[in-house]
Amino acid sequence: MSDQPDNPIRTAIAEAIAENPTILFMKGNPDAPACGFSARTVGALQALHAPFAAVDILPDPRIRQELSAISGWPTIPQLFVDGELVGGADIVAEMYESGELADVLGVEEAGEEPVAPEVAATPAPMSIENRLN
């Protein structure tokens, strides 16, 4: 296995993970998830009104390859908090149900009273491919 010091995609992904306290790698974007697993995970984050950065892995297959190489995790979505892989769709759903996700994210658990959707934190879409020259 050769180290590839000049791998701009891997570097961009690693920087994005380091720079964003909560970052979700997904298929599509939060407003239009392109996969049910990504949609479920976005839904859990939005239900908690947790701010998060989102990266669409679909524009370039190398994003997904490099992401999985970094994380050792084969599937999408992947949620990172403070640089650590929290999990994929199943784990995030389980942690949402148990209240652990709110703890990890440092937010209040979803209250009983529904909050107007416009109050929900708007995730900042981020494009790894745009960070490449």
Add this chain to the structure above:
Amino acid sequence: MPTAEDVRRSIENGIPGARVEVESPDDVHFSARVVAEAFVGLGRVQQHRLVYDTLGPGEPGGAIHALQLKTETP
């Protein structure tokens, strides 16, 4: 294409002593529940990695498009 039975066997072979239930409506999407002593002391991410590792490289197990996974300790 792998069947639910193939997936179950792969996980059981890879994690000796694990209790494994696998369902699949179409041999493409799988749902698995794995209870194993090997998970004790591990976080969920590590538990899921152990299972993925039994299914080979790629998007879990290559031919397996999607695996919904629940891991538990005995």
